[in-house]
Amino acid sequence: MKKNTRITDPVATLRQAIHLQSTSVELDQRDACCHYIGELLENHCEAKAEYVETGGAPAILATIPGESTDTILYYGHYDVMDPGDVDDWDSDPFTLTLRNGRYYGRGAGDNKGQLLAVINGLSQFVADHPNRKQTIQLLIEGEEEQGSIHLASTVAKLKETGLANVKKVIVCDGSMNASGDHVLRLANRGLYGIKLHIHTADHANHSGNAGNVLANPVLVFQDVLNRLYDGQKVRLPHFYDGVLEPSKEDLEAIVALPFDADQAAEVFGGKLLTTDKVEYYTDLMFKPSFNVSGVESGYNGEGVKTIIPGELSASLNMRLVGHQDPDVIDQDVKAALKPWIESGVLSCEVTGNIPPSTTIATAEEKQVFKLAAGKANIPLLVEPCMPGTVPNYVWSEILKAQTFTLPLANFDQNNHSLNENITQAAFDQGIALIAALADEFEGACL
Numbered sequence: 010m011k012k013n014t015r016i017t018d019p020v021a022t023l024r025q026a027i028h029l030q031s032t033s034v035e036l037d038q039r040d041a042c043c044h045y046i047g048e049l050l051e052n053h054c055e056a057k058a059e060y061v062e063t064g065g066a067p068a069i070l071a072t073i074p075g076e077s078t079d080t081i082l083y084y085g086h087y088d089v090m091d092p093g094d095v096d097d098w099d100s101d102p103f104t105l106t107l108r109n110g111r112y113y114g115r116g117a118g119d120n121k122g123q124l125l126a127v128i129n130g131l132s133q134f135v136a137d138h139p140n141r142k143q144t145i146q147l148l149i150e151g152e153e154e155q156g157s158i159h160l161a162s163t164v165a166k167l168k169e170t171g172l173a174n175v176k177k178v179i180v181c182d183g184s185m186n187a188s189g190d191h192v193l194r195l196a197n198r199g200l201y202g203i204k205l206h207i208h209t210a211d212h213a214n215h216s217g218n219a220g221n222v223l224a225n226p227v228l229v230f231q232d233v234l235n236r237l238y239d240g241q242k243v244r245l246p247h248f249y250d251g252v253l254e255p256s257k258e259d260l261e262a263i264v265a266l267p268f269d270a271d272q273a274a275e276v277f278g279g280k281l282l283t284t285d286k287v288e289y290y291t292d293l294m295f296k297p298s299f300n301v302s303g304v305e306s307g308y309n310g311e312g313v314k315t316i317i318p319g320e321l322s323a324s325l326n327m328r329l330v331g332h333q334d335p336d337v338i339d340q341d342v343k344a345a346l347k348p349w350i351e352s353g354v355l356s357c358e359v360t361g362n363i364p365p366s367t368t369i370a371t372a373e374e375k376q377v378f379k380l381a382a383g384k385a386n387i388p389l390l391v392e393p394c395m396p397g398t399v400p401n402y403v404w405s406e407i408l409k410a411q412t413f414t415l416p417l418a419n420f421d422q423n424n425h426s427l428n429e430n431i432t433q434a435a436f437d438q439g440i441a442l443i444a445a446l447a448d449e450f451e452g453a454c455l
Contacts, residue, residue: 015136016053019129019440020112024105026121027114032091033066033155042087043067043151046124050147053132059171063159066151070171073131075141080174081450082146082410083131083443085124085181086153089116090425097427111430118422122431123181123439124149126417130443134451143450146175153182156361157400164403176411178404179446183397183416184424185435187276188267190388191442193378194414195368197395198294199329199402201338202361205233205346207354210319213307219317226321227306229354236345238299243327245341248297251332255295259393263290266390276421294394298328326361328398335362366401367394368412378413381449385441417442 016022029042047058047069056071066088092102092115100106102115112122131145150160164172186192207226214223237244255263268286283289302325307318329335339359349355375391382389395414404412417439423429 014053016049016129016132019125019436020105022049022129023112023117023122023125023436026087026125027105027116028103030103031088031116031151033088033152034091039066039088039151043069043149046087046128046149047071049128054128054135056147061163061167061171063150063152063163065155065159068151068160068163069147069149070167071147071149072171073135073141073145075144077142077144078174079176080144080146080172081447082148082172082175082178082404083127083181084148084150084178084404085127086120086150086157087124088151088154089119089121090154093427099428102429107433110434111432112436113428113430115429117429117431118184118418119424119429120153120182122436123417126436126439127181127443129440131447133440133444134447137444138448138451141451143447144174145447146172148172153400156363157403160400161403161407164407168407172408175404175408178401178408178410178412180399180401180404180412180414181417181439181443182399183395183414184418184420184422185416186267186390186392187269187273187420188390189420190267190390191382191438192390192392192416193375194392194395194416195370196294196393197366197397197399197401197414198297199333199335199365200326200361200363200398201329201335201342202324202326202359203342204358204360205230205321205323205325206356206358207233207321207323207349208319208356209354210317212319213316214319216315216317223317224354225317227318229349230304230306230321230323233346233349233355234301237325237342243297243299245338245345247337247341248327248333250337251334252297253295253331255291255393259295260287260291262391262393263287263294266290266392290392293396294392295330297330297333300326300328302326324360328396329363329365330394331365331367333365335364361398363398363400364402364406366405366412368401368405370411370413374411377449377453378415378446381446382442384445384448385438387438387442415442415446 030038031042050056050071058071061068209224270284306321308314
């Protein structure tokens with residue numbers, strides 16, 4: 010293990026991480042990024058970094074030793090989404106570019122910017138605390154953008170060995186509040202996703218020759234959709250099992266949150282379904298959702314092309330809350346689709362299976378985060394639930410550890426889209442917040 014040297018140029022570490030194209034198809038770049046992160050932790054955080062085989066992309070388990078065996082774990086990921094057509098970006102997605110107070114690049118917000126803020130913050134903390142009480146670990150995976158397909162099995166494998174002493178997990182992923190305030194989240198929604206493929210003919214046919222005598226996959230999909238969703242509620246018999254109403258404490262936390270309907274609509278680029286604050290946050294945090302992400306079929310170009318398509322593909326996803334069980338939902342979906350599956354018209358692939366997760370925290374435990382934010386001169390909100398999905402169930406269910414989500418990227422980071430970014434302020438504040446949080450944990454000694 011090399012002697013710690015405090016990182017003096019945090020932006021340089023982010024620049025190098027962005028440069029390494031750690032998508033799911035660039036395997037050499039992915040592995041190079043994994044090792045770059047490991048070397049940063051060894052060279053600048055006094056960590057011992059282990060590269061863990063997962064069955065897919067390697068994970069990093071890094072340990073920064075302290076006097077206490079009780080351990081705080083930080084989670085992040087080094088993989089990124091494919092950038093799509095690079096010509097549609099305003100600058101090269103794999104060259105960190107500063108414009109108007111924002112660092113642009115694929116992974117700048119999700120998750121390299123946040124991950125590097127954590128590493129830089131811990132580097133400062135370690136340099137300032139040569140005789141630490143707390144033991145700190147980081148588990149950094151390379152498959153989050155593919156649904157963390159090997160994370161649960163990896164954590165289960167390490168549960169009795171490398172992760173045996175973890176008491177708290179800090180997940181630095183997601184986005185801050187739309188107000189620009191940093192936020193601590195105590196829960197997150199889960200996800201069940203499916204990809205449908207409907208095949209009614211080996212090729213498209215003329216609607217005059219085949220109309221009324223050949224099935225149209227778009228209309229079959231309409232029947233499938235109507236079987237799953239009535240326009241207001243999901244029709245699966247056990248879908249709403251485990252959905253909980255927000256508690257009095259949850260509603261009080263919602264009332265304390267800022268809300269600007271016009272700003273949210275501007276960020277989303279569309280009209281909100283509600284402008285009532287309590288209803289808005291309750292719908293996002295405590296209600297499940299049904300969503301069609303995309304449909305591909307037939308001809309949709311200029312002019313008229315009178316065909317009956319031969320096939321259709323569609324992606325659907327459902328956000329889950331409370332104690333909803335994606336395995337039970339999967340059984341209901343397969344039962345609902347059984348007639349089409351058995352007839353050979355439809356095939357179904359599960360693309361997401363992540364249970365929701367909730368952490369119970371005392372006022373004193375939440376106060377530690379508030380004190381750290383105050384020390385870093387950063388406002389901090391407490392949200393009862395994160396509307397998005399991260400694989401926090403692996404920490405709460407497998408490790409039985411308290412799990413807190415502390416996103417460090419701006420709300421309008423454009424993750425998974427063009428011109429992804431993290432603001433200079435968010436990156437600098439993230440470093441300061443992590444250093445202050447580690448200092449608060451040191452004082453509390455867990």
